[in-house]
Amino acid sequence: MENGENDFQDFYVDWAFPEHIDSLMLTEDKCFAEGIREERSVFLERLETSFFCNTVLKYQPFTGSESGCSPDDRASEIYGYFCSEIRGCMPGLPKNDFALGHSAKEAHDPEGHILYISSFAVRPDAPRKNKKGLGRFFFRRSLDMILKKNQKIGRIVLIVNEDWAPARRIYETEGFITTGEIPGFFETADGRRKAYVMEKILKKG
Numbered sequence: 001m002e003n004g005e006n007d008f009q010d011f012y013v014d015w016a017f018p019e020h021i022d023s024l025m026l027t028e029d030k031c032f033a034e035g036i037r038e039e040r041s042v043f044l045e046r047l048e049t050s051f052f053c054n055t056v057l058k059y060q061p062f063t064g065s066e067s068g069c070s071p072d073d074r075a076s077e078i079y080g081y082f083c084s085e086i087r088g089c090m091p092g093l094p095k096n097d098f099a100l101g102h103s104a105k106e107a108h109d110p111e112g113h114i115l116y117i118s119s120f121a122v123r124p125d126a127p128r129k130n131k132k133g134l135g136r137f138f139f140r141r142s143l144d145m146i147l148k149k150n151q152k153i154g155r156i157v158l159i160v161n162e163d164w165a166p167a168r169r170i171y172e173t174e175g176f177i178t179t180g181e182i183p184g185f186f187e188t189a190d191g192r193r194k195a196y197v198m199e200k201i202l203k204k205g
Helices: 018-031 040-049 134-149 165-173
Strands: 011-015 055-059 077-087 114-122 155-161 177-188 191-201
Touching: 011 134, 018 040, 018 055, 018 077, 018 114, 040 077, 055 134, 077 134, 114 134, 134 165, 155 165, 155 177, 165 191
Parallel strands: 114 155
Antiparallel strands: 011 055, 055 077, 077 114, 155 191, 177 191
């Protein structure tokens, strides 16, 4: 276990399925402003289309009375989600490649080699001893699970709001670099914000 991960021993990363939709929407509402929240139908399509590309962060406190129980057997609550899809190509920086609310069914290519992270969030009210590090823990564990299931992946792409400095720090410390910008991508209460395109190359070819 890496330094600091013992602070999150009551958290568990699991695959996301359609039955988790209510928890995903609660997380969406708690984490994002109204103008950039995505619709329930968008998340359902992701969960029903891109198998083994979506995860949830479960909180399962161990009290000692569940001796011998696996994490799956204990009561849990979801405090985060990670959604992604596989693509065959992402040429250049056209805005529609990254559009909020895009169709996962149209974009997902299980034979592709690019993982596009469409959304990632951890609820601000998640219980934790250490206020820092839970997002990185969840992001790293999710990618580990997804890449083990999808070994053709050689490139990972995501976008991030210019104002979301903590998220950018997570991505940078996980090896992502900024490769482009999309002006005015995100709508906010006081105007529009640009999106940074960030990428990580896993292998050549």
